[in-house]
Amino acid sequence: MVMLFFLFNFLIPECINANWESINSENILKTNEGVYQEESESLKKSWEMSFDYFLENQFDLAVEKAEQFGYTLCVDKKNKIYQWQPLEKGLPWMLLRKKGLDLILETPHPIFDGTLKQSLEIFQDANAKVLIISGTHRCTNKKPSGCSGTTTACSRNERQAYGISDPAHNDRTLFHTMHKKANEAFPESITISIHGMAAKGISLSDGTSLQTSKESVVARLAENLSKRFKNESVTTCNEYEGATRKLHLCGSTNVQGRDINGVSEPCLISAQKASGRFIHMEQSRSVRARGSDVAKAIVDTLAKTEKIPVIENIHGVEITDNYRWLEDGESDKVLAWSDMQDKQARTYLHDLKNYEKLKHSFEKLTSNDSTGAPTFFGNRMFWSERKAGQNHSVLFWKNYPNSDKHPIQEKLNPNDGLGTILLDPNSWNEKGTTSLDWYSISPDGTHIAYGVSENGDEKSTIHIKRIEDGYKYKDEIPYARWGSPAWLPDNSGFFYGRWPVPGTVPAGDEDYYRKIYFHKMGDDWMDDEYIFGEGRVKEEWPVPLVSDNGEWLILNAWNGWDTSQIFIKNLKTSNEIIPITEMNRKTYYGQMFFKDDFFYTSETSEDNPNGMLWSIELDDAKIQKDKWTLILEPGVNMFDAWWAGGKIVLRYMEKAHHVMKLLDPETNKISDVPLPGIGSIGTFSARKEQGPYYYSYTSFNSPTTIYRWDNKTNKTITWEENKSNANTDDIIVKQVEYESKDGTIVTMFIVHKEGIVLNGNNPTFLHGYGGFAISQTPGFRSSIIPFLESGGIFALPNLRGGSEYGSAWHNDGMLENKQNTFDDFISAAEWLMENEYTNSKKIVISGGSNGGLLVGATMTQRPELFKAVICDVPLLDMVRFPKFLIASLWRAEYGDPDRKEDFEWLHAYSPYHNVPSTEEWPNLLLKTADHDTRVDPLHARKFAALVQELHPESLTLLRVEKNAGHGAGKPLHKVIEELADTWAFVFDELGMDFNP
Numbered sequence: 001m002v003m004l005f006f007l008f009n010f011l012i013p014e015c016i017n018a019n020w021e022s023i024n025s026e027n028i029l030k031t032n033e034g035v036y037q038e039e040s041e042s043l044k045k046s047w048e049m050s051f052d053y054f055l056e057n058q059f060d061l062a063v064e065k066a067e068q069f070g071y072t073l074c075v076d077k078k079n080k081i082y083q084w085q086p087l088e089k090g091l092p093w094m095l096l097r098k099k100g101l102d103l104i105l106e107t108p109h110p111i112f113d114g115t116l117k118q119s120l121e122i123f124q125d126a127n128a129k130v131l132i133i134s135g136t137h138r139c140t141n142k143k144p145s146g147c148s149g150t151t152t153a154c155s156r157n158e159r160q161a162y163g164i165s166d167p168a169h170n171d172r173t174l175f176h177t178m179h180k181k182a183n184e185a186f187p188e189s190i191t192i193s194i195h196g197m198a199a200k201g202i203s204l205s206d207g208t209s210l211q212t213s214k215e216s217v218v219a220r221l222a223e224n225l226s227k228r229f230k231n232e233s234v235t236t237c238n239e240y241e242g243a244t245r246k247l248h249l250c251g252s253t254n255v256q257g258r259d260i261n262g263v264s265e266p267c268l269i270s271a272q273k274a275s276g277r278f279i280h281m282e283q284s285r286s287v288r289a290r291g292s293d294v295a296k297a298i299v300d301t302l303a304k305t306e307k308i309p310v311i312e313n314i315h316g317v318e319i320t321d322n323y324r325w326l327e328d329g330e331s332d333k334v335l336a337w338s339d340m341q342d343k344q345a346r347t348y349l350h351d352l353k354n355y356e357k358l359k360h361s362f363e364k365l366t367s368n369d370s371t372g373a374p375t376f377f378g379n380r381m382f383w384s385e386r387k388a389g390q391n392h393s394v395l396f397w398k399n400y401p402n403s404d405k406h407p408i409q410e411k412l413n414p415n416d417g418l419g420t421i422l423l424d425p426n427s428w429n430e431k432g433t434t435s436l437d438w439y440s441i442s443p444d445g446t447h448i449a450y451g452v453s454e455n456g457d458e459k460s461t462i463h464i465k466r467i468e469d470g471y472k473y474k475d476e477i478p479y480a481r482w483g484s485p486a487w488l489p490d491n492s493g494f495f496y497g498r499w500p501v502p503g504t505v506p507a508g509d510e511d512y513y514r515k516i517y518f519h520k521m522g523d524d525w526m527d528d529e530y531i532f533g534e535g536r537v538k539e540e541w542p543v544p545l546v547s548d549n550g551e552w553l554i555l556n557a558w559n560g561w562d563t564s565q566i567f568i569k570n571l572k573t574s575n576e577i578i579p580i581t582e583m584n585r586k587t588y589y590g591q592m593f594f595k596d597d598f599f600y601t602s603e604t605s606e607d608n609p610n611g612m613l614w615s616i617e618l619d620d621a622k623i624q625k626d627k628w629t630l631i632l633e634p635g636v637n638m639f640d641a642w643w644a645g646g647k648i649v650l651r652y653m654e655k656a657h658h659v660m661k662l663l664d665p666e667t668n669k670i671s672d673v674p675l676p677g678i679g680s681i682g683t684f685s686a687r688k689e690q691g692p693y694y695y696s697y698t699s700f701n702s703p704t705t706i707y708r709w710d711n712k713t714n715k716t717i718t719w720e721e722n723k724s725n726a727n728t729d730d731i732i733v734k735q736v737e738y739e740s741k742d743g744t745i746v747t748m749f750i751v752h753k754e755g756i757v758l759n760g761n762n763p764t765f766l767h768g769y770g771g772f773a774i775s776q777t778p779g780f781r782s783s784i785i786p787f788l789e790s791g792g793i794f795a796l797p798n799l800r801g802g803s804e805y806g807s808a809w810h811n812d813g814m815l816e817n818k819q820n821t822f823d824d825f826i827s828a829a830e831w832l833m834e835n836e837y838t839n840s841k842k843i844v845i846s847g848g849s850n851g852g853l854l855v856g857a858t859m860t861q862r863p864e865l866f867k868a869v870i871c872d873v874p875l876l877d878m879v880r881f882p883k884f885l886i887a888s889l890w891r892a893e894y895g896d897p898d899r900k901e902d903f904e905w906l907h908a909y910s911p912y913h914n915v916p917s918t919e920e921w922p923n924l925l926l927k928t929a930d931h932d933t934r935v936d937p938l939h940a941r942k943f944a945a946l947v948q949e950l951h952p953e954s955l956t957l958l959r960v961e962k963n964a965g966h967g968a969g970k971p972l973h974k975v976i977e978e979l980a981d982t983w984a985f986v987f988d989e990l991g992m993d994f995n996p
Contacts, residue, residue: 011059015074015083023120028111029089029136036090036140036165039174043069047084047174051181054082086135092167092175093133094182099332100129101302101340102189104182106256107133108168108175112153113196114288121291122194126298127343129189129336130182134175138166145170147267149253162253168193171255171267179256183277188333190217190302191260192279196288197249201233203282205250206274207257209237217276217301219243224297232287238274251280292347299344305337305945314879315900317907322949326941327884329930338930338941338960345925345957345981352984354994358786359980361996364725365782366972371720373683373696373706378445380467382422391432391971392425395439397467422467423450435969440485440494441467443548449485449494455931456965458482462496464521477525481511485519486544486553493520495531495544495553511886511933512538516555531555532567532577539889542567547594552618553577554592554599560892561773562586562807562814566601568623580616580623586811591641595665600631600648602641608634609808613641613648615665631668638806645686645693645711655735656747656804657777660684660695662711673709674716677702678733680777694719699778700751700794701731726785730754733778738831740800741823744812747804748797748828749778750837753788763792763990764838766829770799770821771850772893773810783979790992793837797828799854815895816905822857829865841867844986848872848927849935849966850893856911856943864920868989870982872927873966876939878910879903884936912943921951925985927978929961957985 029036046069053062054073066073072085084094105128110116116133123131139154144161147169152159162169167176183191197203202225206218213219219240226234236243237250251257258266260278287294307322328334349355372384372393381400384393396419428434437460439450446467451460462477462485477483479501485494500513515533519525532542532555541558555567555577565583569576581589584605591602597618604611613632616623632641632650637659640651648663650670658681660673675681679699686693691711698704706720732754740746756762765787769776776796784794798804801813801821813821829845832838845866847855852874859869875881875890879897882888895902907913924947928940937960944958959981964970987994 012063012073012075012082015072015076015085023093023116023133025111025116027089027093027135028116029140030111031137031140033089034140036136038164038170038172039091039177044174044177047071047177048181050084051178051185055185089135090140091135092173092178093131093135094178095123095131095133096182097127097129099335099339101127101299101336101343102186102333103128103298103302104130104179104186104189104191105132106175106179106191106193107131108166108193108256109138109195110134111137112139113194114285115194115196115283118283118288118291118294119194122295122298125292125295125343125347127339129186132175132178132182134167136165136167138168139163141165145172145267147171147253147255148270168195168254168256171259176255176259180259183260190277190279191256192281192298193251193254193256195249195251195280195282197282197284199248199282200284200286201235202229202284202287203235203237203246203248203250205237205252205280206276207251207254207261207278207280208271208274209247209250209252210239210274212238212240212274214240214242216240216274218279220304221279221281221297221301224300225294227300228293228297229287229290232284249280249282251282254280296344296347299340303340303344303948305948307949314897314907315903317903319879319907319913321942323942323945326945327880327936327938329937334941338937338958341941341944341958342960342962345959348955348957349959349981349984352988354987354992355980355984357994357996358983358987359976361786361994362783362976362979362983365785366976368723368725370704370722371706373685373694373719375441375683375685376445376687377441377443380445382441382445383419389972390426391973392435392969394421394426395423395436396420397422397445420470422448422465422470425452428452429454431963432971432973433963435971437969438482440483440487442487442491442494443489444491447487447491449483449487449496451480451483453481453969455963456929456967456969457931457933458965458968459933462519473521475519475521475523475525477519477528484543486546488546489548489550491521493518493523495519495546497542497544498528508883509538512888514541516542516544531569539891541889545592545594546571547599547618548596552599556589556592557583559583560889562588562604562810563892564589570620573620581625586807588807593641593643595643600641600643602639604638604807606808606811609806609811610634610636610638611807613639613663631665632663638803642684643688644684645691646689647711649684649693651681651684653775653777653804653806656749656775656798673711674714676705676707676716678778680779698780700733700749700780701728703728703780703782724780724782724785726782726789728780731788736831738797738827740820740827742820744800744820744824746797746799746824746827748795748831749776751784751788751794751796753791756791756793758836760833760836760839761842762838763787763790763992764795764832764843765792765846765986766795766797766825766832766843767846767851768797768799768825768828768854769847769849769851770801770813770824770854772801773803773807774850775802775804777804783983786983786994786996787986787992789996790987790994792990792992793832795828795832795837797824799824799828801850814893815902818894818905819909821854822861822909825854825858826862826865829862840865842990844868844870844989846870846872848874850875852876852935852939853878853911857909857914859922859924860911860914860916861909863916863918863922866922868923868925868985870925870927870985871940871943873929873932873935874911874926874939874943875935876910876943877912878906879913881939884938885933887936912939912946915943915946915950917950921947921954923955923989925957925959925982927959927961927982929964929966931963931965934966 050065070087082096107119142163145164150159167173235246255266257278261271310321310324367388374381374383386393398419425436437451462480464473479499483496485496487494516531517528545554553569558564566581587605599616615629638653650661652659682696684695693709703724708719709716897903926940928937947956
């Protein structure tokens with residue numbers, strides 16, 4: 001077997017005429033244009049050498065050899081299709097897709113059979129690996145080929161020997177050489193010889209008329225073609241249980257079929273057995289006109305995923321994993337399988353009746369300008385803007401005077417200028433796949449360190465700019481995913497987090513062992529000073545902070561989402577880093593900030609699940625916890641805290657929405673901040689020591705609006721309104737309470753248009769997350785607008801595992817309590833049905849990432865409850881999840897399957913290990929991305945294969961986004977495409993029409 005390493009190499013030139021789909025009859029030698037002559041042995045040998053050089057990555061030699069015998073070897077870069085293009089008529093074409101389906105298509109009679117256009121269509125739609133097209137009409141040279149068999153093709157009614165220009169019946173042609181080399185290179189491929197016939201219907205064979213099984217490729221293809229072509233007769237030359245047999249144009253003299261079926265002299269000897277790797281397909285004119293449907297039937301046939309059992313005994317439980325091989329995302333075989341699944345999914349989704357209308361609607365809904373709330377550093381303000389059509393937001397900055405002058409005037413008054421562009425990711429890559437991951441502005445507003453990554457993989461490289469003139473320093477730091485730079489006040493450098501250089505840790509651990517370093521401006525990153533992390537557990541995640549005066553370094557070492565430990569270092573007097581708290585499970589120090597010589601931190605614990613706020617004087621004698629001052633005692637609601645405008649800002653979570661307050665550290669007085677309504681607050685900022693305050697507000701029926709609140713006058717004005725093309729005036733939002741399985745009361749937001757009649761048959765979209773202490777609060781979602789406009793109901797429950805009701809709410813939905821999350825979600829669906837909102841045939845559930853686990857577990861536990869499921873970038877194999885990418889970090893949230901106690905609850909709900917063989921099963925749309933570095937796409941691949949096996953009558957689609965990751969940094973055009981695909985599926989499953 002030839003080892004294939006397909007590298008994109010500029011030694012292979014781009015095709016001048018890259019549109020291979022435009023190959024037509026003008027490129028083929030016809031009977032009135034000359035006489036075909038068999039290709040010489042030297043020409044065939046030269047082509048073989050070009051092909052072999054190509055497979056060996058010796059591209060310069062492959063191109064050179066092709067040119068020597070009258071071919072151009074080039075590449076269509078857009079579609080990544082390599083082509084051997086003949087420079088003269090009579091020679092065959094070969095198209096090769098580097099990671100296509102294991103399918104070789106052969107078109108020996110493109111003109112006579114009328115199969116040229118169809119074969120190109122099948123090659124494209126089936127994502128085939130190879131297509132070989134004869135360069136001559138079969139009748140241009142009737143000189144007998146010497147191969148067995150006769151035909152009336154070139155003599156009307158008189159049977160004659162096959163001519164040498166008929167490549168299906170001459171094994172001395174270059175066409176046959178191409179056939180043999182392709183099958184040697186891709187020995188696991190299925191070869192289909194595409195033909196046309198005058199009779200109606202479709203006739204198939206495996207190159208023989210022998211008996212076969214109903215599990216054979218020819219039998220399965222016949223079945224799938226019958227489903228696609230209900231008005232056509234589909235027959236086979238092979239006998240098997242359930243076959244419609246007819247011995248008609250069986251292709252037993254086809255030399256390519258004889259070759260694949262193991263005949264040593266295919267020109268003369270018929271096959272006595274079938275290899276199962278060849279199909280001879282004859283089709284009527286009406287079938288040939290529907291190449292896309294033939295392609296779908298072929299994909300349906302070859303989509304049956306191979307099972308390679310891996311049997312393990314884990315903690316006394318025997319587990320058989322038939323799809324372990326799909327974990328290898330680098331394997332060509334897996335990539336081809338994934339491409340085939342994606343092609344099949346997109347073909348299905350794009351054919352849905354609402355797809356185009358929904359795509360147009362989402363283009364319109366996302367075509368608005370948008371602005372983010374400003375933040376303040378030194379004497380500068382910073383904000384983001386995205387103009388309609390831009391893939392990414394642009395970061396702006398502007399000086400503002402040290403006065404009470406309203407900064408809105410500086411931003412919006414054209415006479416004062418509109419601000420200066422600091423970072424524009426849209427200019428970094430025309431495809432929009434280079435993204436700004438995060439940024440850190442120096443306290444004085446003069447420098448910025450920022451992370452850049454490609455294709456959504458979030459593997460940031462740090463870049464640094466001087467803000468005043470946009471000068472970009474040469475300093476670059478790789479392996480800085482979520483680097484969290486903490487600047488020194490003099491801008492001489494910063495502390496940051498960095499992952500190991502590959503090769504310095506065991507393979508597979510490159511996403512762990514994060515350490516803190518200090519980067520001095522101008523130095524090579526490899527010379528950066530190591531600060532902290534050696535000898536700590538590999539999953540720990542330390543984050544640095546520097547005090548206002550630059551004398552203290554704080555390190556918050558996270559161990560999961562509920563546990564952390566604080567370390568401190570006096571940068572002026574000591575090299576020692578000392579802990580000032582213990583590492584106590586479920587004691588978490590979260591919000592941290594500085595004011596002069598004081599350090600503030602929030603703390604949550606099992607005893608105080610809603611948190612409290614401490615003040616610590618930065619003095620060597622006063623930094624241990626017994627010297628701390630409690631300035632905010634635990635209350636009934638969870639809060640976040642930070643410093644702005646000379647006050648401590650408190651953002652409380654009250655019944656799953658935000659309430660804002662200010663704490664005066666001098667008087668300990670707390671005052672309320674007026675808000676526009678019940679919604680969510682994002683940024684809430686001001687200058688360090690004085691107002692006014694700027695904040696972003698959003699709700700389900702309110703697009704994000706930036707407000708300016710003057711805390712002195714208590715007046716609020718609109719600073720920037722992000723308008724939407726949607727009409728939100730008639731959108732109703734309500735919050736209900738329901739009882740979960742164990743009696744716990746859970747809240748849920750319900751959103752729909754005013755005037756909807758609740759009749760128990762309303763189309764409903766139930767979305768959830770429930771994990772990692774992430775709260776689901778009100779927010780404007782343009783994605784649900786077409787659904788609401790069409791009479792749909794959107795529901796969002798506040799599941800345990802989030803933090804809507806404090807850290808106890810999180811704890812009740814993690815580790816051994818994770819089943820509570822699933823029960824909450826199931827109970828939400830049941831409540832919606834019991835209260836006449838919907839029924840099991842009118843509800844779709846959705847979730848992504850941890851929410852993908854949620855809907856995966858829910859559908860395996862209660863499949864009869866839902867019509868369809870959307871499972872996005874999901875975690876589904878809970879027995880093996882810590883082994884991949886950064887997932888070992890999540891053992892703190894889910895448990896460790898290497899521990900017997902944890903394994904028992906993980907295995908009990910793991911979706912991949914609990915797919916039931918039940919009659920009632922919802923249709924499923926799985927979505928993943930090839931550059932996801934958080935949740936490995938293997939989870940979606942394995943689950944898709946298993947569900948397709950156990951529930952073949954249900955629809956299971958796997959959509960794989962190329963050049964994208966978990967979701968962060970995804971360009972707008974990809975977002976729109978995904979929205980259109982997703983909601984076309986929802987509308988179709990719920991029987992809805994979209995009529996904007």
